[in-house]
Amino acid sequence: MNPVRMQFVREKVLEITREEHGEEAVKGGNPLQGLDILDVGCGGGLLSESLARLGAHTVGIDASESNIAIASSHASADPRLSADSSRPSSKGSLVYRHISAEEILKEQKRFDVVCSMEVLEHVDNPAGFISSCAELLKPGGHLFLSTIARTPLSYVLTILVAEHILRKVTPGTHTHSKYINPSELISFFSKYRSPSDEEGMSWITRTYEHGLPMRTEAEVRGMVYIPWKGQWMLTPRGASGWGTTHCNYLFWVRKP
Template sequence: MLNADQNELDKFSQLAHRWWDPNSEFKPLHDINPLRLAWIDSHAGISGKTILDVGCGGGILSESMAQRGATVTGIDLSDKALGVAKLHLLESGNKVDYQKSSAEEFSDRTPACYDVVTCMEMLEHVPNPASIVSACSVLVKPGGHVFFSTINRNAKAYLLAVVGAEYILKMLPKGTHDYAKFIKPSELSRWAKSALLEPDELIGMTFNPLNQRYSLGHDTDVNYLLHTKKTS
C-alpha cells in the first residue's frame, strides 16, 4: 500500500501553481528556506554532494541546494507539484532531477546512493512516517547525513501551528495540518535510531509575529529540525 494520503496530495496539488509565489500560501516555505538551507549546509557541506530531497513539492529547497553546488534529485507523488518544479527550472536555469516516486519505492531502486537526504515538512502529512524515516536511511550512504523537519505534538503546537497559523494569522490555508499527525521529537528520534540513523542535533524553529521573522534556537515546542547520521 502506498504510504500517502490522497486527500493531502489533492490539497497540495490544488495549490501547486502558487508554489513559487513568495506571497502565496507557500510564503512560510520561502521565508524559512534560507534558515534550513544554511543549517543543512553547516552540517553536510553540500557543495559537490549528491542529495535526495524527499517530498520536494515545487522544489524550493531542491533548487536552493543545487544553487550551492549540489547534485540534487527531488521526488514527490504530486504530478502538479513536480510539473511546477520542472517549469521553474526553465526560468531559474538550475539543474534538478525531479522524479515521481515514493520514498519507499525509490529506496528499493537506489539504496545507499546519496551523501545527503532531506525530508522537510513532510512527515506530518503521511500515514506512516516511520516508514519514510526507514526509507531515508536506506537511501543514504554509510556515514551520510539525513535531515528531517516536522511539528511537535502538544497543546502549544496545536495553538500556534493550527489555530494561530491557519485561523488567526492566516499564514496557511485552513486544514493544512492535522494535529493527530504531529510528531514528538522523542518519537522521531526513536524511529531514526531503529533505522540506524544516529541523532546529532535537534533544533527548534520559531516565528516572531512582531517582526515577521523566523529563527533557529532551543525552543522545539512547535517546529523543529533533526540532523542524523547513518551509522553503518
C-alpha cells in the same frame, strides 16, 4: 523558513566534514558542493533549488505530479539549474521526478544527504516513511527532517492561528495527532537498525540525562518565527525550553 533550513543543512554537514576530514576538506566553505542530495517531498522545489545552487547534485522527488510540474516550471526560469552532464562536476545540478520515497528506494541509487522538510506530519505511516528516507542514504550519510512537535503550542500556532484565524494555511491541512515530537524521533533512531544490517549499530547509541543525543550522532534545533523581524530563526543548540522545539523543528541524524 527556507534560509533557516538551508543554514542548518550547511552548518551540520560542514561541522561533521571538518571533524572527520579536517580543515582542508572544507576550505572553500561549501560542504554541499558535489554531494548527491535527495529532497523527498520537494513540493514547489524551494529547498531543491537552493541545494543545487550550492553545487549539490540534487534530485527532488514528490508523490504529487502537479507539484513536480510546478517545481520544474519554476526551476526552468533559472539557467544555472541545469542537469546537463557536460557541465563541470563542481557545478550543481537539479532533476525532478514524480516518484515517492518508497518507490525510489527500489532503485539502486543512494545519496550522501536526504532531506525531507515538512512532509513527516502529513504521512500516514511515519515509521515506514522515515525508514525509507534512512535507507536511501549511503553509509555515513546525513538525514535531515523538519516537522512539527505534538504540543498545545503547536495546536494553537499551526492549526488555530495559521489555519482558522489568519487563514495563511488551508483549514484541514494539518492533523495535530500526526505531529511527532523530537523525543519520538530520538527514540526511533535509538532503536533503529538498517534492514540490510540488523546486526549493526543503532543510529543513536547514547543520550544524555536530559534526553538529547551526542551532537555527532543526531541533533534537534527549533525553528521560531519572529513576527517583528518577519524571519524564522534557528534556536541555539541544546535549547529545549518552552517555545524552542515545541512547534517547528529540524532533526538531523547520521547513518552509521
